[in-house]
Amino acid sequence: MGTDSNDSDDSGHCKTPDSDGEIAEEIAIVAFERKMDTAEEIVAGIGDRYESIEILEYHGDVFAEQWGEYDCFVGLMASGIAMRKTAGLLEDKWDDPAIVVVDEALTWAIPITGGHHGANQVAQDLATMGAVPAMTTASEAAGKQGVEARAKAMDAHVVNGDSTVATNLAVLDDELGPVARLDGPKAVLVGDDVTVLKRNTEDGVVIGTGSVSGAKKETFLEAWERALEGTEYERDDVEFVATATRKEDEPGLLAAADELGLGVVAFDKETLLAHEGPTPSKSKELIGWPGVSESSAIAGGREQELVVEKSSHEDEVTVAIGR
Numbered sequence: 001m002g003t004d005s006n007d008s009d010d011s012g013h014c015k016t017p018d019s020d021g022e023i024a025e026e027i028a029i030v031a032f033e034r035k036m037d038t039a040e041e042i043v044a045g046i047g048d049r050y051e052s053i054e055i056l057e058y059h060g061d062v063f064a065e066q067w068g069e070y071d072c073f074v075g076l077m078a079s080g081i082a083m084r085k086t087a088g089l090l091e092d093k094w095d096d097p098a099i100v101v102v103d104e105a106l107t108w109a110i111p112i113t114g115g116h117h118g119a120n121q122v123a124q125d126l127a128t129m130g131a132v133p134a135m136t137t138a139s140e141a142a143g144k145q146g147v148e149a150r151a152k153a154m155d156a157h158v159v160n161g162d163s164t165v166a167t168n169l170a171v172l173d174d175e176l177g178p179v180a181r182l183d184g185p186k187a188v189l190v191g192d193d194v195t196v197l198k199r200n201t202e203d204g205v206v207i208g209t210g211s212v213s214g215a216k217k218e219t220f221l222e223a224w225e226r227a228l229e230g231t232e233y234e235r236d237d238v239e240f241v242a243t244a245t246r247k248e249d250e251p252g253l254l255a256a257a258d259e260l261g262l263g264v265v266a267f268d269k270e271t272l273l274a275h276e277g278p279t280p281s282k283s284k285e286l287i288g289w290p291g292v293s294e295s296s297a298i299a300g301g302r303e304q305e306l307v308v309e310k311s312s313h314e315d316e317v318t319v320a321i322g323r
Helices: 033-049 062-066 079-089 119-127 147-153 161-172 217-229 251-260 269-274 282-287 292-300
Strands: 012-015 026-031 052-057 072-076 098-102 108-113 156-158 197-199 205-211 238-244 264-267 306-313 317-322
Touching: 026 033, 026 062, 033 052, 033 072, 033 119, 052 062, 062 079, 072 079, 072 119, 079 098, 079 108, 098 119, 108 119, 147 156, 147 161, 147 197, 156 161, 205 217, 205 251, 205 292, 217 238, 217 251, 217 306, 217 317, 238 251, 238 292, 251 264, 264 292, 269 292, 292 306, 292 317
Parallel strands: 026 052, 026 072, 072 098, 205 238, 238 264
Antiparallel strands: 012 264, 098 108, 156 197, 205 317, 306 317
């Protein structure tokens, strides 16, 4: 993802550990009585990733009776059953619960509805138990990052959902421009083909991170934990991990962020130079880039200020915290 950089606008690219724009937090597994052992297995395997996960025994009206009570239904059944029992309940993709079906052997996890609104996320979580997530949403099928995925990476949500039809088509055609950050107060008039993203939290922090090539996942995790220990913030207060575009494919960084369920937003050189931190960096003299950890933490933060200046861990990972 890129961001236009003028005045207070930021530029960057983002990767996210899952593919949704809205997070599924309350899950219901709908299963026949003979499949309850598998349902319990799913709860044990991924239950700690959600606020709540419950098991409902299947009967003909179970979906209708529980519609709107959960963010996502996991149907432990044939896809045809789930489709027939829920088709008449669907009204609006932004309000309807997501639906994923999975077979008893946990071979396939198939999002049926709400792929960008929780179903893809749950299917990816089921993949950690061996199921193959069968993504059919256009951006995922093309291996590209839709606007909902960009929102998730930045811990934001889409305000005007109808706009995503146009902007995701632009993603498929490689025509979607950079995501521009506008800091208010401002009044903004947008068209139907402009997607507006809003942060989910009011007072979160951003972990700015730089590293040497090949730094291990464990080193990133240890560095982030140590940096947070010196603040009033905890892991749940972190909105996302920020870095530079030249580090956006660093395997250890991506693996560490994935383990913590955090998105990664990478800022380009111009944006980082515009938000340079106070600590001198040799990289600016050598390759023209400012210190990644401080500048990315400042660029990504809501207030664009540092909470913790750069610290180094194992001479491999640098960390700063911004808000």
